[in-house]
Amino acid sequence: MEPVFKKRVSKATILKLQRKNSFEQSMMLPAVVKGLGVTLRHFFNNVAGGERSEAVTVQYPEEKFPYPPRYRGLHRLMHREDGAVRCVACMCCPTACPAHCITIIPEETGNGNEKRPAVFEIDELRCIVCGLCVEACPCDAIRMDTGAHAHPSENRANAILNKIDLLKNATLNDKDPHSTAIQGGVPAWRDTNKTP
Amino acid sequence: MSDLIRLKIDGQELTCEKGVNVLEAAKQIGAPISYFCYHPGLSSPAVCRQCLVEVKGQPKLVPSCYTPVAENMEVLTQSEKVLTARQQMLEFTLANHPVDCPICDKAGECTLQKMYSEWDGSHSRIDMDKKHKPKVKDLGPHIVLDAERCILCTRCIRVCNEVAKDPQLTMAWRGDREQLTTSPGEQLDNPYSINTVDVCPVGALTSKDFRFSMRAWELYTTPSVCTGCATGCSDEIHHAKGEIHRLVPRENPDVNKFWMCDEGRFTYKEVRVRRVAVSQLKGQVASFKSAISTAAKGLLSLIDAKQMQLAGIVLNAQASNEDNYVLAKVARALGIENVYLAGRPDQPDFADDILRKSDRNPNTFGARAIGEWMGKPKTTAQLADDLNRGALKALWMLGDHIALDERAVGALDRLEVAIYQSPHENFISEHVSVLLPASGWAEIDGTVTNFKGITQRLRASVEPPGEARPHHELIAMVAAELGVAIEYPNTKSIFFEMSKTVPAFGHASFGREAPPIQLRFAGSRG
Numbered sequence: 271m272e273p274v275f276k277k278r279v280s281k282a283t284i285l286k287l288q289r290k291n292s293f294e295q296s297m298m299l300p301a302v303v304k305g306l307g308v309t310l311r312h313f314f315n316n317v318a319g320g321e322r323s324e325a326v327t328v329q330y331p332e333e334k335f336p337y338p339p340r341y342r343g344l345h346r347l348m349h350r351e352d353g354a355v356r357c358v359a360c361m362c363c364p365t366a367c368p369a370h371c372i373t374i375i376p377e378e379t380g381n382g383n384e385k386r387p388a389v390f391e392i393d394e395l396r397c398i399v400c401g402l403c404v405e406a407c408p409c410d411a412i413r414m415d416t417g418a419h420a421h422p423s424e425n426r427a428n429a430i431l432n433k434i435d436l437l438k439n440a441t442l443n444d445k446d447p448h449s450t451a452i453q454g455g456v457p458a459w460r461d462t463n464k465t466p
Numbered sequence: 467m468s469d470l471i472r473l474k475i476d477g478q479e480l481t482c483e484k485g486v487n488v489l490e491a492a493k494q495i496g497a498p499i500s501y502f503c504y505h506p507g508l509s510s511p512a513v514c515r516q517c518l519v520e521v522k523g524q525p526k527l528v529p530s531c532y533t534p535v536a537e538n539m540e541v542l543t544q545s546e547k548v549l550t551a552r553q554q555m556l557e558f559t560l561a562n563h564p565v566d567c568p569i570c571d572k573a574g575e576c577t578l579q580k581m582y583s584e585w586d587g588s589h590s591r592i593d594m595d596k597k598h599k600p601k602v603k604d605l606g607p608h609i610v611l612d613a614e615r616c617i618l619c620t621r622c623i624r625v626c627n628e629v630a631k632d633p634q635l636t637m638a639w640r641g642d643r644e645q646l647t648t649s650p651g652e653q654l655d656n657p658y659s660i661n662t663v664d665v666c667p668v669g670a671l672t673s674k675d676f677r678f679s680m681r682a683w684e685l686y687t688t689p690s691v692c693t694g695c696a697t698g699c700s701d702e703i704h705h706a707k708g709e710i711h712r713l714v715p716r717e718n719p720d721v722n723k724f725w726m727c728d729e730g731r732f733t734y735k736e737v738r739v740r741r742v743a744v745s746q747l748k749g750q751v752a753s754f755k756s757a758i759s760t761a762a763k764g765l766l767s768l769i770d771a772k773q774m775q776l777a778g779i780v781l782n783a784q785a786s787n788e789d790n791y792v793l794a795k796v797a798r799a800l801g802i803e804n805v806y807l808a809g810r811p812d813q814p815d816f817a818d819d820i821l822r823k824s825d826r827n828p829n830t831f832g833a834r835a836i837g838e839w840m841g842k843p844k845t846t847a848q849l850a851d852d853l854n855r856g857a858l859k860a861l862w863m864l865g866d867h868i869a870l871d872e873r874a875v876g877a878l879d880r881l882e883v884a885i886y887q888s889p890h891e892n893f894i895s896e897h898v899s900v901l902l903p904a905s906g907w908a909e910i911d912g913t914v915t916n917f918k919g920i921t922q923r924l925r926a927s928v929e930p931p932g933e934a935r936p937h938h939e940l941i942a943m944v945a946a947e948l949g950v951a952i953e954y955p956n957t958k959s960i961f962f963e964m965s966k967t968v969p970a971f972g973h974a975s976f977g978r979e980a981p982p983i984q985l986r987f988a989g990s991r992g
Binding site: 358359360361362365376377378382384385408409 | 568569601602677678679681683684
C-alpha cells in the first residue's frame, strides 16, 4: 500500500496509510452482531445448558473453594488430654519466627508439666503465614490447619490473638480438640532392623 | 632442675610448668578435649571419663584432667582409640538423660548439648525406658534440681566444699539410681549457692530467680563489674530488650577467679526500682533545664558573695571514678575546699573470708584517691556534724547512698542549695532543693577501683530511664552555667586525663571496648 504521507524525523520515519474504505468496515454492525451471538450462546449454555455449562464461578460465601489439606490458615493452640494448654513455652516458635510476631511470657505450672505460657500472643497482621512456628514446635502445640483466614478487624489490637483465642481455634477444624500426636514423635528409629 | 617440662601432644612439642595436668597443657595448643567434671577452679575427681587421652607407653587410656604432665610424655588426643572412647562415654552419659532440650532452661548454653553435636550426633541405641528420677526437687532458697538431667559430674558438690567451704551437697544411692541430694539436715543455702548453677554442665541445677524467665539464646552479654561490695567481682550482665535478666561471674584470676556470691547476683534487681526519671525542685517535678539553671544559680550566689568556704562536695563510693573526678575537678575550679566521702554504711555481718567484704561500696578506693587528690577528704560523720552546726550553705552530692542520720538529713532542708544527683529515690532525695536524675551502674561507662586497688571497667548494658544521664554529664552541664567549661567527648577521655593527674590511677587501664554479643555466639558456659 502506498503511503499518503511520508516524513523522516531524525532516525524514525512517519508513514500515513489510507484505510480501505469499505461499507462493512465503516458500519462495524456485522461484527457487533457476531460478538453478541457468542455472548448469548455462552449465556444460554451456562444458565440452561446443564451438562454443557462452562461456568467456574464459586458462589462465595455460600459456596467455598476447597483448600488443599496443607493450606496454612489461622493458628491454633492444642490442648492436652486434660484440657490444659499443650505449649511448654520453650520459645522455639518466636525464635524461628522471621516476622517476630509471637510473644510468649512463660510461667511455672506447679504440676508435672513444669512450664506453660502465661501470655501467648500472635500478631496476625505481622504474621507472614510461613509455618516455621509449626515446624519448630517440639510438642505439636501450635498448628496452622484450621483452614480459616485471619479475621478482618477495625483496629490493630483486635488482630492480636491471645492464648484464649488461640485455644478456642482448636475447635475450628477438628471435632476433637485434643492433639493426637505422640509427644516426642514416633520412635521409628527404635526399629532394630533399621539401626544397628 | 628447672620447673618446666617438655612434652608432645598430638606430635606438637610444648613446654609447660610442673604440676599442670595434661588437659590444661592440651588447651595451650588448642587440642580439643571434651570434659564435664573438670573445672579449672576446682579439684579433679575424674568421674566423667570424658577427657580420656592416649599416653604412649600406657596400656589404658588415662583421664587427662587427673594426669600431671611428665618429661618426654607423648599424648594423643585425636587417635581412633580416643575418639571411640569419647563417643562411647558420651553415649553412656546420655543413656538416662531425658534429652528434653526444647524445654530445658540450659539449652543453648549446655555443655552436653555442645559435646553431643561435636563428638557424637547419632541416635540412641537403647530401646528400654529411661530411668525416672525427681523432676522438680527443691534444694534450697535459690536452687531447684532436676535429677533426671543430672549427669553426676559432682562439680556442684565441689563448689560447696571448696569454694563456699560448706559441704551441703552429696551423692546418694548408686548405679543408675544415683542422684544428687543435700546432706542430712542441710539445705543448699550457702551464700555462694548459685555458682552451682553456673558450673552445672547440663540443666540439672537451675536458679529459681532465672528459671523459665528467658531462653539463653535470646540474651546479650556485656562484661561488667559487680557493685555489691568492695571486692568488685568481674561479671557479665545478661540482658535482652533493655532489661537485665541475670548477672553471672566472669573469670578474673586477680579478683574473683570464677565465682560470685548470691547477694551480688541479685544487685541487678535494684536497677529499675524507685528510679529518679525526671528532675525535681524541692520535691516538685521540674524541667531538666530549669533544674540545671536553679542548681547553677544557687552556687553562683555563693560565688558572688565570695563564700566558697561554705560550699562542699560529696564524692560517692558508689559512683565511678570518672564521675567523682569530674565533680572534684569542677570543685577545684570553683575553689570549693570541703570534700566529703560518702557511701553505704559498713555491714560487718556481710563479710566473709572468701569474696565478700563488709564495705558494700564498689569504689571506696577510687573515691578516696580522688578525694586525696583534691585535698583532705572528710568522712560522712564529719559531714553530718558540719550540717548540724550550720557550717555549710551549699552542697553538691553524688548519689546514691549517703549514710546520714535523720537529724543531718533534716539539716539539708536548711541549706541554700543542695544538689543531689542520684539514680534512685531514697531518704535524702525528699530533702534536697535540686534532684537530678542520674544513670545507674548498669547504664554507664566508667571504672571502679576495688579494695585491692584493681581498676575495672563498668560497661553500659541498658538504657537509663527518662531524662537520666551519667553523673559527669550532669556535672558538666551545671559547670557550663557557672562558667567552668568542661567537655569530654566520652568517658575514655576523662579516664586518660585522670590517669595523668591523679597518681593513684597512674597504672590503671581503661579496658577494651566490648559491645554486647548475643549469648548464642558466645559458646556454652557450662
